[in-house]
């Protein structure tokens with residue numbers, strides 16, 4: 307590489323030459339040094355990528371061919387090819403001189419936050435401004451349509467919970483929702499927005515279930531790296547979520563049921579007839595707080611019958627449900643815990659299995675009446 311010593315004193319120049327001569331890094335240390343200086347890992351795979359200096363597409367390859375952090379770019383020299391070593395890459399990405407870079411590396415100190423590093427390095431998660439979150443959530447809610455008979459959200463729920471009799475819920479809406487992953491917009495999908503409210507009625511978050519635009523199923527969302535992403539997730543949190551629920555139905559005769567998922571609680575509703583709320587997950591289920599002013603005296607806890615976690619020796623869903631039951635009883639409520647019959651299932655599974663079985667037995671009965679004696683003998 308060029309070791310231009312523009313602007314250096316003879317002493318500095320001599321120091322620099324000496325340091326460069328003795329400078330060596332392992333392949334791993336090259337990667338971490340480059341990353342410390344803002345060259346993202348995606349550029350350092352050994353395959354053709356965009357260039358961290360001149361951008362473009364498919365023009366840069368980091369190959370560390372001579373063990374000096376070597377790279378080549380087809381366009382980096384005013385549109386012509388250029389090759390260099392890792393130190394040169396750092397100076398180009400950060401627009402700093404080689405002397406300054408070698409002083410930093412020689413000192414063994416981490417690089418002062420260079421411009422590129424500030425831009426590229428993922429920082430600690432910054433807490434979003436509550437005013438921004440409130441505006442975002444309210445905007446999403448406002449732009450979405452109230453759930454309606456026969457819409458995609460209802461068709462999805464009917465697919466998961468056959469013969470669902472629940473009417474559209476005022477706490478659910480159907481919207482076109484953006485899916486972002488690692489700050490990148492992957493696209494828009496139709497999705498169910500579920501309004502998660504705290505015991506005092508304030509909004510906690512909007513939970514989103516992204517749906518396939520055509521068939522009543524969850525959306526298949528894949529990241530740029532080919533990773534299959536979760537189709538169900540919360541949006542930003544406006545207020546801490548502990549204690550809240552998605553209030554899908556009105557309590558009836560002072561009774562409400564809670565569980566840890568939309569389909570699960572609708573399945574539980576079909577199994578028992580109890581009006582249900584969704585606490586989203588088992589941790590939030592265990593923290594559920596009965597809101598005042600609604601006359602609720604009886605709480606049904608619909609647990610997921612998860613397989614035993616070998617670390618705790620417990621079924622996580624059952625443990626969370628029983629923790630809630632214990633606390634609510636201590637607070638004076640009547641609590642009715644419910645557990646699916648089969649381990650590894652939830653109430654959506656149980657309801658669907660019952661529906662399928664009854665459907666099949668009805669079919670079998672119908673067939674049996676028409677069946678020939680020969681077939682019966684078989």
Ligand SMILES: [Zn+2]
Nearest residue numbers: 357360379382
């Ligand atoms: Zn380039």
